Amino acid sequence: MPEDHALASDLKRSDLAKLTGCNLETIRYYENVGLMPDPPRTASGHRRYGPAHVERLHFVMRARDLGFTMEEIRGLLSLVDHGSHTCAEVERMGRHHLEVVRDKIRDLQAIETVLAQTIARCTGSDTPDCPLLDVLNEGQTRSE
DSSP states (O other): GGGGSSGGBBHHHHHHHHHHHHHHHHHHHHHHHHHSSOOOOTOOOOBBBOOHHHHHHHHHHHHHHHTOHHHHHHHHHHHHHTTTHHHHOOOOOOOHHHHHHHHHHHHHHHHHHHHHHHHHHHOOOOSOOOOHHHHHHHHHHHOO
């Protein structure tokens, strides 16, 4: 039997990390913040993970890949865990997150424009005068 098909109910944390591609410390962090349930322990106190842990970790990792915050993931998991979710509730959360992502994209596009225009004014010469430094220094005078 291939290594990745080991008995899922007998996975150690390191096995879970290898199986999912998630960093060992990240799994520990998700447990500490309550995104991952406490796994059962053997008589000697070793954690053992099962299929539900693998599924849950994949869910959290995918949500993080899509840019959901820890609180948003907690909210989604709460809906799933209580089995009381409706598609409308999840859609509402998804639409809100989409708007946040679109806002970030607009912000990044504005940053890109300013940087591109400023860098285009740079001469690349050996003089200390630099339009990019001038723009960065403008921010200091505004906030002071």
